[in-house]
Amino acid sequence: MTKIVNYISEAFEELKTNVTWPEWAEVQKFTIVVAVFSIVFALATWGVDEACAKVIAGFFKWLKP
Template identity: 50%
Template sequence: MAGIVNYISESYNELKNHVTWPSYAEAQKLTVIVLVFSVIFSLLIFGVDKVFSSLIEQYFNWVKS
């Protein structure tokens, strides 16, 4: 149990004293960049999924004929 308490204490100390946190403005800017990238990536995955779904559906319709 002492190991867990020591780990938490050292982690807290590390976050408080040794981590350089971004400013609020920089955090907002980076958040917007992540959101835009996430939307673009999800739309890309959606498009690829639709294309492959259509191709597989056409293949099975061709095989049934």
Template identity: 55%
Template sequence: MLTYIKESIEELRHNVTLPTKEESSNLMVVVAVFSILFALATWGVDSVFSKLIKLYFTNVLN
């Protein structure tokens, strides 16, 4: 286990490069836009299913 941890730290030090500030900003915008779009899509599907369930139960109970 210690060998794995040591090798992981070594790999992080020598093989991993962090993105620039500009790249990070661009990626943050992309993530924010897709998060908003996904939230809107989820809200839309939820609204449709909610209305369908209400319609079904009002017709079944009446």
């Protein structure tokens, strides 16, 4: 149990002393970039899904007269 507590303590100490945290403006900018990319990727995935669904539906209509 002492090893676990020691590990967690050292991890927090390293986060406080050795990690370079980004500025708040940079965090906001990257958050917006990630949000926009996520929306664009979701819309692209939805579009491909809709196109594939229509192609498959058309194929089955063609098979069944």
